Each structure stands twice: as structure tokens, then as C-alpha cells.
Amino acid sequence: MALSIDPGPGSVAAGGDMPMDRGVASPLVSTKVRPPTLAAGMVARARVDRRLDAGLADGVRLTLVSAPPGYGKTAAVAAWASGSSLPLAWVSLDEGDDLERFVRHLAAALAPGRPGALRVPAALGANGNVAPDLVAALLLEAVELDDREIVLVLDDYHAVVSPPVHALLRILIERAPPFLHTVVVTREDPPLQLAKLRAHRALVEIRVDELRFTAPEAAELLAMAGTRLHDANLERLTVRTEGWAAGLQLAAAALGEGPDPGASVAALSGSRRFVFDYLADEVLAGLPLDLRDFLARTSVVDRFTAALCSELTGRPDAGDLLAVAERRNLFVVRLDGEGRWFRYHHLFADYLRSLVDPEERRRLERRAATWFEAAGLPDEAIALALRSGAHDQAARAVHAHARAAFESGEIGVLGRWLDALGPAIVDADPELASLRAWTLFYGGRLGEALRLADRPGASAPTPGHGRFLILRGLIGSTTDPAAESNAIAGLELVDQDPLFRALGLEAVGLTRLARGDTDTAIDALREAYAEARRSGTPLAVLPAVNPLAHGLETIGRRDEAETLCREVLAEFAGPAGRPLPIAWSARLVLGIARYEADDPVGARNELEAGLRDAEALGVRRPVFGWALPYLALARAATGSIEEALAGIRPTSADTTATGLTLPSLSGETEARLRLVGGDIAAAARWADAPRPEAPPDAPILALLARSAELTVARVRLAQGRMRDAADLLAGLHETFTKGRDVPELISVAILQARAAQALGHPALARSSLEEAIRLAAPGGYVRRFVDDGASLRPSLAGVRPVDPAFVDRLLDALSPGRVEGAPGLSGSSRPAGSSGPSGAVGLVEPLTPRELDVLRLMATGAGNARIAEELFVSLGTAKWHVAHILAKLGSSSRTAALVRAQALGLV
Numbered sequence: 001m002a003l004s005i006d007p008g009p010g011s012v013a014a015g016g017d018m019p020m021d022r023g024v025a026s027p028l029v030s031t032k033v034r035p036p037t038l039a040a041g042m043v044a045r046a047r048v049d050r051r052l053d054a055g056l057a058d059g060v061r062l063t064l065v066s067a068p069p070g071y072g073k074t075a076a077v078a079a080w081a082s083g084s085s086l087p088l089a090w091v092s093l094d095e096g097d098d099l100e101r102f103v104r105h106l107a108a109a110l111a112p113g114r115p116g117a118l119r120v121p122a123a124l125g126a127n128g129n130v131a132p133d134l135v136a137a138l139l140l141e142a143v144e145l146d147d148r149e150i151v152l153v154l155d156d157y158h159a160v161v162s163p164p165v166h167a168l169l170r171i172l173i174e175r176a177p178p179f180l181h182t183v184v185v186t187r188e189d190p191p192l193q194l195a196k197l198r199a200h201r202a203l204v205e206i207r208v209d210e211l212r213f214t215a216p217e218a219a220e221l222l223a224m225a226g227t228r229l230h231d232a233n234l235e236r237l238t239v240r241t242e243g244w245a246a247g248l249q250l251a252a253a254a255l256g257e258g259p260d261p262g263a264s265v266a267a268l269s270g271s272r273r274f275v276f277d278y279l280a281d282e283v284l285a286g287l288p289l290d291l292r293d294f295l296a297r298t299s300v301v302d303r304f305t306a307a308l309c310s311e312l313t314g315r316p317d318a319g320d321l322l323a324v325a326e327r328r329n330l331f332v333v334r335l336d337g338e339g340r341w342f343r344y345h346h347l348f349a350d351y352l353r354s355l356v357d358p359e360e361r362r363r364l365e366r367r368a369a370t371w372f373e374a375a376g377l378p379d380e381a382i383a384l385a386l387r388s389g390a391h392d393q394a395a396r397a398v399h400a401h402a403r404a405a406f407e408s409g410e411i412g413v414l415g416r417w418l419d420a421l422g423p424a425i426v427d428a429d430p431e432l433a434s435l436r437a438w439t440l441f442y443g444g445r446l447g448e449a450l451r452l453a454d455r456p457g458a459s460a461p462t463p464g465h466g467r468f469l470i471l472r473g474l475i476g477s478t479t480d481p482a483a484e485s486n487a488i489a490g491l492e493l494v495d496q497d498p499l500f501r502a503l504g505l506e507a508v509g510l511t512r513l514a515r516g517d518t519d520t521a522i523d524a525l526r527e528a529y530a531e532a533r534r535s536g537t538p539l540a541v542l543p544a545v546n547p548l549a550h551g552l553e554t555i556g557r558r559d560e561a562e563t564l565c566r567e568v569l570a571e572f573a574g575p576a577g578r579p580l581p582i583a584w585s586a587r588l589v590l591g592i593a594r595y596e597a598d599d600p601v602g603a604r605n606e607l608e609a610g611l612r613d614a615e616a617l618g619v620r621r622p623v624f625g626w627a628l629p630y631l632a633l634a635r636a637a638t639g640s641i642e643e644a645l646a647g648i649r650p651t652s653a654d655t656t657a658t659g660l661t662l663p664s665l666s667g668e669t670e671a672r673l674r675l676v677g678g679d680i681a682a683a684a685r686w687a688d689a690p691r692p693e694a695p696p697d698a699p700i701l702a703l704l705a706r707s708a709e710l711t712v713a714r715v716r717l718a719q720g721r722m723r724d725a726a727d728l729l730a731g732l733h734e735t736f737t738k739g740r741d742v743p744e745l746i747s748v749a750i751l752q753a754r755a756a757q758a759l760g761h762p763a764l765a766r767s768s769l770e771e772a773i774r775l776a777a778p779g780g781y782v783r784r785f786v787d788d789g790a791s792l793r794p795s796l797a798g799v800r801p802v803d804p805a806f807v808d809r810l811l812d813a814l815s816p817g818r819v820e821g822a823p824g825l826s827g828s829s830r831p832a833g834s835s836g837p838s839g840a841v842g843l844v845e846p847l848t849p850r851e852l853d854v855l856r857l858m859a860t861g862a863g864n865a866r867i868a869e870e871l872f873v874s875l876g877t878a879k880w881h882v883a884h885i886l887a888k889l890g891s892s893s894r895t896a897a898l899v900r901a902q903a904l905g906l907v
Contacts, residue, residue, distance in 0.1 A: 030336050031092075031336050031341045032091060032092050032093075032108075033089075033090060033091055033092075033105055033108045033109040034090060034335070034336060035077075035078040035081060035082070035155075036074060036075070036333050036335070037333075037334040038075070038079055038082060042075065042079050043213075043217050043221050043224070044079075045072075045076050045079065045080075045217070048076045048080065048206060048210055048211065049079075049080050049083075051204060051206045052065075052077065052080045052183070052206070053080075054204050055181060055183065056086075056149075056181050058178055058874060058875060058876030059178075059200075059202055060181070060203070060204055061174070061176060061197060061203070062173050062182050062183075062184060062192065062197055062202065062203050062204070063182070063184070063203075063204045063205075063206070064184050064186070064189070064190075064192075064194070064205050064206065065077055065183065065184065065185045065186070065206045065211075066184075066186050066187070066207055067206075067207055067208045067211050068187060068208070070244055070245055070246025070247065071211040071212070071244060071245050071246070072211060072213075072245030072246075073185045073186075073211060074156075074185055075245070076211065077153055077155070077183060077185055081151060081153065086149050086151050086181075087113040087148070087149070087150045087151070088151050088153065089109040089110045089113065089150060089151065089152045089153070090109055090153045091105050091109045091152075091153070091154050092155045092156055093154060093155065093156045093157055093159045093160055094156065094302070095159050095160075095161055096379075096383065097159070097162065098162045098164070098165065098412065099135065099162055099165050099168060099412075100410075100413065101413075102160070102165045103120060103121055103168075104121045106139065106152075107120045107139070109152070110139075110142065110143065110150070113146070113150050114142050114143050114150070116141075116142035116145055116574065117139065117142040117143070119142070119573075119574050119580065120135070120138045120574070122538075122580055122582065132165075132167040132168035132170075132171055133167075133616065134581055134612070134616030136171035136172050136175065138574060138580075138581070140177070143176075143177065144177055144848065145848065145850075147177065147850055147871075147873050147877050147881070148179065149179040149180075149181065150179065150180055150181070151181045152181065153183045153185065154182070154183070154185065155185045156185065156187075157184045157185060157186040157190055158186040158187040158188045158190070160190070166192070169184075169190070170191075170192055170193060173192060178874060178876035178879075178880050179873070179874065179876075179877050179880075211245070212242060212244070213238065213243040213244075213245060213248055215231075215234055215235055215238045218234060218238045218243070218248050219234055221248050221249070221252065222234075222248065222251070222252050224252075225252030225329065226252075227251075227252050237251060246345070249329070249331070252329075287330075290321070291324060291325065293313070294313050294315070294318065294321045294322075295325060296352050296353075296355045297312045297313050297356070297364060298312050298313065298318075298322075298344075299348075299349045299352035299353045299356070300312070300353060300356060300361050300364045300365055300368065301368045301380075301384065302349075302380075303335060303341055303342070303343050303380075305340055305341055305342070306318055306319035306322050306340075307371075308371050308372075311368070311371045312364055312367060312368060322342065326342075330348070331348040332344060332345075362388040362390075363388075365384045365385075365387055365388035365390075366384070366388045366390045366393060369381045369382070369388065369393060369394075369397070372384065373397050373400070378397050378400070378401040378405075381397045382394050382397050382398055382417055382420070385397060386420050391421065391425060394421060395421055395425050395432075398417045398421060398432065399429060402414055402418075402431065402432060402435050403435070405417070406438065406439075406539070407537050411439050411442050411443070414435065414439055415436075415439045415443070418432060418436045430462050430463075430465065431463075431464050433452070433464065433468075434453075434463075434464040434465070434467035434468050434471075435467075437449045437467070437468060437471055438467065438471060441471060441474075442539075446475055449475065450471075450472065450475050450476075452468075453468040453471045453472050453475075454472065461493060462493065463493055463495065463497065465490075465493055466491070466492070466493025466494040466500065466504075467490065467494060468490070469487065469489050469490030469493065470486070470487055470494065470503050470504040470507055471490075471503075472486045472487075472490075473485075473487030473488075473490060473504065473507035473508070473511070474487070474503060474506065474507040474510070477507050477511045477514065483507060483510075483511045484507070484508055484511040484512065486507075487504045487505075487507035487508045487511070488504075488508060490504050491504040491505070491508075498532075498534045498535035498537075498540070499535045499537050499539065499540050501531045501535075502528050502529075502531035502532035502535055502540040502544055503528075503540060503543070504528075505524050505525070505527050505528035505531060506524075506528040506547055508524045509521045509522070509523075509524035509547055510547050513525075513547065513550070513551055516738065516739030518554060518555055518741075519740070521551055522555060525544070525547050525551050526548060528544050528547075529541075529544040529545065538572070538582075541568070542568070542572065542582060542583055542585065542586065545564060545565065545568050545585065545589070546585040546586065546589055549561040549564050549586070549589040549593070550589060553589075553592065553593065553596070553743065553779075554740070554742065554743070555742055556742030556743070556775060556778060556781075557778075557779055558593050558597065558743075558779035558780055558781060559593075559779055560779075561589060561593050562593040562594070562597070565587075565590035565593065566590065568586045569586050569587065569590065572586075579609075581614075581616060582613075583613075584610045584611070584613040585610070585614070585624070586610075587606045587607070587609055587610030587613070588606070588607060588610040588611070588614075588624060588627040590606045590610075591603045591604070591607035591610060591627070591630060591631070591634070592607075592630045594606060595607075595630050595633065595634055595783055596743065596780070596781050596782070596783050596784070597780050597782055597783065598782035598783040598786055600633075600634045600638050600783075601638055603630065603634040604631065604634040604635060604637075604638050607630060607631040607634060610624075610627070611627065611631065625665060626665070628648050628665065628666070628669065629665050629668070629669040632644040632645070632648050632669050632672075632673060633669075633673075636673055641673055641676060641677040644673050645670060645673055648669050648670060667686055667708075668686075668707065668708045668711045670686065671683045671686040671687060671711055671715065672711055672714065674686075675714060675715065680715070680718045680719060683715045683718065684715055684719060686715075687712045687715040687716070691708060706732060706735055706736070706744075707744065709728055709732055710732055710744060710747060710751075712728060713725045713728040713729050713732065713748075713751055714788070717751060717754060717755060722759050723759070725751065726755040726759065729748050729752045729755060730752075732744075732748050733748050733749070733752065736748055742775055742779070742781075743781060745775055746772050746775045746776045746781050747784050747787075747788050749769070749771045749775065750768070750769070750772045750784060750785060750788045750789040750792065751788055751789075752765075753765045753766075753768035753769040753772065753795070754788075754789065754791060757795070766795070766798065766799060769789075769792060769795055769796075769799050770799050772784075772785070772789070773799060773802045773803055773806060773810075774802060774803070776806070777802075777803040777805075777806035782809055782810060782813050785810050785813070785814065786813050786814065789814075790814055793810075793811065793815075796810055797811075847885065847888060847906065851881055851888070853871060854867055854871070854881040854882060854885060855885055855901055855906060855907055857870055857871075858897070858898060859898055859901070859907040864879050864882060865878070867881070867882070885897060889901060889904075
């Protein structure tokens with residue numbers, strides 16, 4: 001039997017499609033994923049359009065639009081996109097965009113053309129250290145479900161300061177299908193391996209030279225603003241502004257108000273900085289005082305509505321003034337189609353803010369923070385309160401919204417809020433302090449979470465203290481003798497809070513399971529799962545599946561455990577039906593269930609996928625070490641002993657990351673693998689080595705000791721020391737019977753039958769084999785016989801009446817024609833719940849419906865050009881589909897791929 005600590009999942013929308021944004025700032029998501037509204041009568045930029053068109057060619061992976069501020073980058077790309085027939089996904093970025101927020105907004109932008117993208121944020125997990133390659137795989141999976149072309153524009157990319165976002169984009173660009181065209185708009189070159197892209201001719205660059213307005217374009221821009229200049233003045237203005245769009249726009253505003261445009265042009269300095277200062281003064285100087293004051297006061301926020309403007313200025317006519325500013329082209333940018341949310345041009349906003357007295361600015365930011373909180377936008381409210389130095393106000397806002405953020409799975413957002421407040425404020429608030437500990441726990445930082453839960457200030461009898469106690473119980477469920485009492489005390493303090501009741505009951509069940517109190521453990525775990533369901537919070541549901549399914553397997557209900565895992569994985573599935581990474585623990589338990597059912601191929605697929613997802617979410621090996629022995633056995637059955645041995649030992653980095661030292665199963669697992677490989681001497685060295693006795697107050701260590709003794713018995717049988725093995729097994733039979741550990745008891749009975757047979761006791765051998773069959777048949781524990789009882793196949797016919805159908809399964813599994821894999825360890829080739837051709841056995845990743853279409857055309861001898869023509873896709877897309885098919889089929893050529901596909905029944 002194996003137990004686990006499961007830090008659990010992250011944000012997810014249970015069932016159905018995820019809404020555009022489950023985050024706390026959802027009302028503003030639409031402003032981040034829409035291109036800016038184009039001004040009437042935009043100047044045509046044919047040169048820029050041609051360069052952007054070039055970025056759509058096969059082989060181009062990135063179009064980079066890079067220039068200093070004010071060169072009209074965003075407007076040029078938006079104008080080009082509006083004239084294109086291709087679907088557009090637009091994301092405007094800012095400094096607050098970490099990986100979590102970036103992916104949420106990117107998914108929302110992609111959703112109109114790729115609805116499956118909405119499920120991707122749910123897969124990120126609850127922590128802030130998600131591996132970018134995992135996120136990229138999920139995003140690409142959603143994009144690749146439809147091979148129609150789509151343009152992704154990332155605007156203001158220079159604002160990104162998060163290395164994981166850069167890493168994610170690098171991977172997306174490298175692995176993107178040819179029908180995804182990425183355009184990055186930025187003030188400075190991003191860290192995206194541009195040199196490599198240039199060398200492979202995979203980069204289209206649009207820089208200052210292409211973006212500068214020519215004199216004719218400048219004339220058209222000025223004319224639209226009602227200003228006309230003679231050729232000489234126009235040429236002078238174009239030269240002195242260096243074709244700088246912002247300078248020309250500001251000039252249009254300034255010159256239109258002056259009596260002598262020519263004289264104004266002559267007064268301009270050649271420096272862009274001085275040009276900006278001069279023109280900004282000229283623009284503001286010509287405005288009424290009330291409008292200037294309005295512009296300055298409203299510039300203290302990044303985004304605003306008419307109502308917020310009224311709050312900041314105290315003017316009931318703020319909406320009218322905003323309309324005047326927009327009508328006079330004062331660099332007001334619409335952020336949505338309805339004209340509700342606005343911002344100023346970044347340069348203009350920076351200038352306006354410089355006009356506001358620092359103390360007045362802080363006062364306005366606090367007022368805006370209050371408005372944002374009342375509007376249900378705590379992310380903005382907290383940021384503004386902190387920026388203004390109003391830490392008490394920020395703390396109140398965090399306190400009011402922390403639980404909602406936690407329950408919605410916005411663990412990363414909550415962690416940033418709490419980090420920004422600082423430990424002095426957080427530790428003084430029991431609610432925030434307890435939630436801080438849980439954010440650390442869900443991030444896999446178990447040691448830090450435990451230290452926070454153990455601090456003296458965490459002992460007051462409040463619901464917050466109850467959460468600390470439950471956390472201590474859950475983390476200590478496998479090693480701490482006080483774990484159950486801590487969890488029970490915590491349950492009393494959290495009262496009827498369903499989320500933490502579920503977590504507390506989970507801790508109780510795990511501690512009871514560890515000490516062998518199986519019946520009450522299963523009761524507690526069933527109640528925990530029911531509470532989690534009642535809470536409606538996936539943050540509770542997914543962690544509750546793991547221990548309950550483990551408990552069911554322990555009492556011999558492998559089939560029920562498998563059904564539970566499959567139901568949950570179907571509920572938390574991505575756009576292509578692949579389980580979301582946050583459900584990693586259910587995949588591990590399902591893998592174990594499949595292994596016990598003698599499906600090593602399916603088991604390996606589930607275990608490897610679950611471990612990849614767990615590691616990508618920042619969960620360390622000591623947390624999921626209970627699954628590694630099964631993965632090793634599955635690899636041995638489907639590959640080689642060397643492959644199975646790789647990676648079973650925990651590293652110091654794993655322990656450092658979690659902050660805990662958890663028991664390791666690596667020694668026992670290696671001994672079993674050595675036996676499988678026929679290296680009895682190596683296995684015997686482990687079996688003969690002294691092992692410390694488990695202390696009486698450490699049930700998990702006693703559990704591991706019993707499991708190790710079972711492998712020692714396997715070694716003694718291999719050595720021919722039958723009497724020693726029989727003596728060991730007799731004690732273990734009593735122990736496992738008392739603890740109702742059915743899988744281990746099956747192995748004991750099988751090994752006892754082998755020992756009795758070798759010692760010349762046929763009646764005892766028969767009764768032990770009959771017991772093993774009676775225990776194994778209800779749950780379908782076939783693999784125990786394959787691993788431990790292959791030599792008993794001749795005896796099965798004599799015990800067939802015990803359960804004829806199950807014995808027939810065993811005879812089939814142990815038949816010479818079904819044996820494969822490593823010497824001494826058989827493996828069935830039976831399918832693992834295949835759901836059709838695309839999910840054929842042996843495919844780590846199933847073929848998509850589109851890939852099946854391509855595969856069928858390949859089978860007719862169609863080349864890439866014909867495939868492209870038949871499916872109405874580009875040649876590059878056809879090549880890309882073929883490459884993916886070859887990779888999934890593990891083939892290096894079309895011929896080999898078609899042979900493999902025929903063997904799998906795909907064509």
C-alpha cells in the first residue's frame with residue numbers, strides 16, 4: 001500500500017467551458033484582448049502592410065514590430081489586421097502580466113477561434129512556478145484542434161518582466177504550427193532568440209525605418225487634423241520629428257491652434273525629447289483649465305471609465321469632458337467596443353502624471369483604489385493602494401477578497417497580494433496568515449508552509465488557526481503522530497466551512513490509512529470527497545480523489561478506484577480530451593489501477609503523463625514518490641531494466657524544494673528490479689543490509705517496513721531459502737490481514753503458495769493459491785500473479801472452480817504467447833481502455849481527427865501538395881501535420897508510419 005501527500009490542483013472551472021476569465025479582474029479582460037479602436041480616417045501604411053503580409057509566409061515563425069514609443073506600431077498593426085480576412089487574437093500586455101495572467105488573457109483572446117483555449121488557464125495549477133513548456137503544450141493543443149489560420153498579436157510586449165512569459169513565448173514560437181502567425185509589438189527587442197530566427201529566415205522585422213512617416217504620409221495625417229503646411233514646412237516638420245508618429249500627432253494638435261504654423265514648425269528642436277516637451281506644453285497651453293485639470297487627475301490610473309473620472313475629479317460632467325478629450329484627439333484610446341473603458345497614450349499619460357503633485361497623486365490613487373474595490377476589481381484596487389502607500393487600505397482589500405481568490409484557484413494572484421503586503425501585515429491577520437500558508441502548500445513549498453503553520457502566533461482558537469491545524473495534519477499525515485489530532489482539532493475550529501472540512505477529513509483519513517485503521521479511514525475519505533463536492537471548489541475535489549482511490553485499492557476495490565479516477569479525469573479534461581495537468585494525482589492513481597489490472601502499457605502512459613504534469617506544476621518527487629515504484633515496474637514490463645532503474649532515487653534538490661525529508665521507496669524498488677533482471681546477488685545485498693526499525697509513533701515508516709519485508713521474502717525465494725521466506729510470509733500474512741491491505745495480502749498468498757510448493761506441501765500451496773484468487777478476483781488484481789506467480793500457472797487449472805472467469809484471465813495473462821518485456825517480468829499487451837482508433841494502444845498521444853484525415857490521404861500515396869489541396873490548407877500546414885503523425889507513431893519515414901498505423905488499426 002502507498003500513501004501520498006497531494007498539494008493538489010490549481011484554478012479550474014469544474015465541467016463545461018471555462019468562462020472568459022475566472023480571475024478576480026474579469027471585467028477588464030475584454031480590454032486586454034481587443035485591438036484598439038481605429039481612429040476615423042487612418043493614414044494608409046502600404047509599406048508596413050506589405051511587411052506584415054510577409055510574416056504570413058510558410059516558414060516565418062515571428063513578425064517583430066520593434067521601435068521606440070510613439071512610432072505608431074500598434075495603430076499600424078491594428079489597421080493591417082482590420083483589413084485582413086484572417087481571425088485575430090489580440091493581447092495587450094502590461095507590467096503586471098506574470099505567467100498566470102498572461103495565459104488567462106491569451107486564452108481569452110484565442111477563444112473566439114479556438115474555444116478549447118479557455119480550458120488552458122484551469123490547467124496551470126495553483127502555484128506560480130508552472131513550467132512554461134507544459135503551458136505551451138496545452139496552448140498549442142488547443143490551437144492545433146483547428147488548422148485554419150489565425151494571427152496572434154502581442155502588443156506592448158516590452159512591458160513583460162516575467163522570465164516564464166518569455167520562456168513560454170519562445171517555446172510557442174519554436175513549436176507553433178504554420179497556421180499560427182505571431183506578431184510581437186514592442187519598444188525593445190525581446191529575449192526570443194532573434195539571431196537564430198534570422199539565420200533560419202523565420203523572422204520578419206519591422207523597425208523604425210519602415211514605421212517612419214514619409215512627407216506625403218505626414219501631410220495626410222496633418223490634413224486629417226485640419227492642418228496644412230507648405231512643402232518646405234512639411235519637409236522640415238518631417239525631418240525634425242524624424243517621421244515620429246506621436247510627434248506628428250502632437251504637432252497636428254499644436255499647429256492647429258497657432259496663428260502661424262510655419263513659425264511653430266521653425267521653433268521645434270530636433271531632439272525627440274524636446275519635441276515632446278514642447279508639443280505637450282503647446283497642447284495643454286491651448287486647452288481650457290478645467291480640461292487640463294481633468295486630464296492630469298485622470299492620468300493617475302492606467303484605465304478609467306467616465307464614472308471613475310467623475311470620482312477622481314469630483315465633476316458630474318466628467319463623461320462630457322472625456323468625450324471632448326476624445327473628440328479633440330487628445331490621445332484618448334478606447335479599450336473596448338462599447339466605449340466604456342479608456343486609457344491615455346502612454347507617453348501622454350506619463351507627461352500628465354508629471355504635472356500632478358506627488359501628495360495629490362497619492363490621494364487620487366487611494367480614491368481610485370476605493371472605487372475599483374467597490375466595482376469588484378480588487379486586483380486594480382490593491383495595486384493602487386500599495387502604489388499610494390495606503391497599506392492599511394490594501395490590507396482591507398486583500399482581506400475582503402482573499403478567500404474568493406483562493407477558492408477560485410487564483411493562488412498566484414493571492415500570493416502576489418500577500419507578498420506585496422509583507423509579512424508584518426500578513427502575520428498580524430490570522431485569516432491572511434493561514435491562507436498564506438495554504439498558498440505555499442499548493443505551490444509545493446511544504447517546509448515553508450509547515451514553518452508558518454507552526455509559528456507561535458498561529459495558535460489562537462480561530463477559524464484561521466483551524467486551517468493551520470488542518471494544514472499541519474495534512475502535511476504530517478504520513479510521518480507526524482499528532483497529525484490526526486491536529487486535523488480533528490482544526491475541523492472543530494473551521495466549523496461548517498466545506499472546503500477546509502474536506503481538507504481536514506482528508507488528513508484524518510490519510511493518517512488512519514497509514515496506521516492500518518482501514519475501515520474508519522475509508523469512511524473519513526468518502527466523507528472528505530463528499531464535502532469537497534459540496535464545496536463546489538475544484539481546489540478541494542481533486543486532492544480528495546487521490547487518497548480515496550488509494551484507500552479503495554487498499555481494501556481490494558481496484559475497479560471502483562479506477563472508475564472514480566476516470567470520472568474525475570473526464571470532468572477535468574482539456575479541449576482534445578486530454579486530462580488537465582491539475583488532475584495529475586488522479587492520473588497516477590489510475591496508472592496504478594491499470595498496472596494492477598495487468599495493463600502495463602496503459603499504466604506507463606498514465607503514470608508518465610501524471611508525473612510530467614506534476615513536475616511541470618512544481619510538485620517535487622518526495623510528494624509523489626509513492627507512484628515511482630509502479631512506474632518502474634511498468635517500464636520494466638514494457639521496456640528495459642535500465643530504463644526502469646533511471647530516476648527512482650530522490651535528489652537533494654527535491655528535498656530542498658519541498659523543505660521536507662519524506663520516506664523513500666527507492667531501495668526496495670531497485671531490489672525488485674534487480675530480481676527482475678536476474679541479478680539476485682545485488683538484490684540480496686539490499687535484503688541483507690540492516691534497516692532501522694520503525695518507531696512506534698511513525699505508522700508510515702512501519703508500513704514501509706512491512707512492504708520492504710515482502711520484497712525481502714521475494715529475494716529469499718529467489719535465493720532458494722524457502723524456509724526463511726515462509727517464516728517471513730507467515731508474519732506478513734497476519735499483519736496485512738489485520739490491516740486489510742488486500743493487494744499486499746494477495747502477493748503474500750501467492751508467494752506462500754510458491755514457498756509451500758517448493759517445500760513439498762501441496763495442500764498448503766493449493767489453499768494459499770485459492771486465497772489469492774478469492775482476494776484478487778473481485779477487483780481484478782491480475783498483475784500480482786504475473787509479477788509474483790508466473791511459476792504457478794500449471795497449478796491454476798486445479799483451483800479454477802474458485803472463480804472460473806478470473807482464473808481464465810490469469811491463464812491468458814500467463815500464457816507464453818502473452819509474455820513480453822524484461823526477463824522475469826511479464827506484461828500483457830491488452831489495450832488500456834482504448835476509445836477508438838485515435839486512442840490506439842501504444843500511442844502516448846492520440847491522433848487528432850485532422851491527423852487521421854491526413855493519415856488516410858497518406859495511405860493513398862498522396863504527397864504534401866495533394867494533402868494541402870484536398871484539405872484546403874497551406875503546404876506548410878500539410879507538412880506540419882505529416883511531421884506530427886510521424887512523431888506520434890514513432891516513425892522516421894512515411895512508409896514506417898503507415899506500417900505502424902496499419903498495425904494499430906488506424907488505416
